[in-house]
Amino acid sequence: MIKLDFKKGDGLLPAIAQDYKTNEILMLGYINEESWAETQKSGYATYWSRSRNELWKKGDTSGNLQEIKEILVDCDNDTVIFKINQIGDAACHKGYRSCFFRNVQEEVVSDLIFDPKVVYKK
Amino acid sequence: MIKLDFKKGDGLLPAIAQDYKTNEILMLGYINEESWAETQKSGYATYWSRSRNELWKKGDTSGNLQEIKEILVDCDNDTVIFKINQIGDAACHKGYRSCFFRNVQEEVVSDLIFDPKVVYKK
Numbered sequence: 001m002i003k004l005d006f007k008k009g010d011g012l013l014p015a016i017a018q019d020y021k022t023n024e025i026l027m028l029g030y031i032n033e034e035s036w037a038e039t040q041k042s043g044y045a046t047y048w049s050r051s052r053n054e055l056w057k058k059g060d061t062s063g064n065l066q067e068i069k070e071i072l073v074d075c076d077n078d079t080v081i082f083k084i085n086q087i088g089d090a091a092c093h094k095g096y097r098s099c100f101f102r103n104v105q106e107e108v109v110s111d112l113i114f115d116p117k118v119v120y121k122k
Numbered sequence: 123m124i125k126l127d128f129k130k131g132d133g134l135l136p137a138i139a140q141d142y143k144t145n146e147i148l149m150l151g152y153i154n155e156e157s158w159a160e161t162q163k164s165g166y167a168t169y170w171s172r173s174r175n176e177l178w179k180k181g182d183t184s185g186n187l188q189e190i191k192e193i194l195v196d197c198d199n200d201t202v203i204f205k206i207n208q209i210g211d212a213a214c215h216k217g218y219r220s221c222f223f224r225n226v227q228e229e230v231v232s233d234l235i236f237d238p239k240v241v242y243k244k
Contacts, residue, residue, distance in 0.1 A: 001226060001227065001228070002224065002226050002227075002228055014136050014150060016138060016147060016150070018147060022145065023144065023145030023146060023147075024145060025138060025140060025145075025147065025203055027196070028136060028138065028196065028201045040226075070225055071225060071226040072222040072224065072225050072226070072231065073222065073224055073225070073226055074149070074150065074221040074222050075214055075215070075216050075218075075221045075223070076221075079150045079221075079222075080226075081147055081222050092197055093197070094197050096197075099196040099197045099198075099201075100194040100195065100196050100201075100203050101197070102124065102194065102195055103192055103193060103194050103195070104123060104124050104162075104193040104194070104195055104202075105123065105124075106123070106124055109194065
């Protein structure tokens with residue numbers, strides 16, 4: 001098992017969630033040692049929320065969990081790819097399939113899957 | 123044009139290089155404002171090297187430049203995807219097509235394209 005270099009990035013490393021079938025990139029989150037261990041133990045992508053400063057099992061509120069199919073590690077052991085099955089088809093809290101739903105010219109390039117007002121009841 | 127939130131991550135944001143045809147993830151680098159401007163001006167992926175603390179036009183030594191085809195931005199404006207045409211077919215300094223050439227069980231999952239000893243003359 002590859003050991004990640006958590007000294008980089010002050011204990012937080014980027015984790016890219018990628019659709020295991022289409023290779024579409026759905027989001028990027030951050031992991032610390034605790035969330036890395038929890039991801040592997042549970043089989044579901046678990047990040048560290050930088051805004052809430054807590055463990056964040058993706059989909060806990062929306063139901064849109066990310067089932068881990070495979071994990072890839074980069075040459076420096078400081079970035080990972082979670083190859084996932086995205087439950088509910090959407091990763092973005094704004095309701096889009098991918099958090100990368102805009103190009104730099106602000107055109108929408110991803111599908112809107114759900115209405116965030118309904119799902120998050122805000 | 124979307125304005126990135128460089129206040130996040132102390133001025134350095136992750137940039138994911140993804141093959142524009144196959145959606146394969148080839149590497150993750152970091153950009154600061156200077157490298158972000160240079161990428162858009164030059165049309166080639168230009169990162170900020172955290173180890174050398176300098177602007178890093180990917181491929182300057184190896185010739186394996188990354189031609190920008192499209193840029194996607196995430197919902198928080200703090201991560202980008204460079205959809206690229208990878209010149210020379212390999213992004214990793216270890217000679218593999220992708221820096222993510224191993225899974226977490228340490229099995230090789232990417233193609234070896236070149237011999238780094240020859241290319242970098244080390």
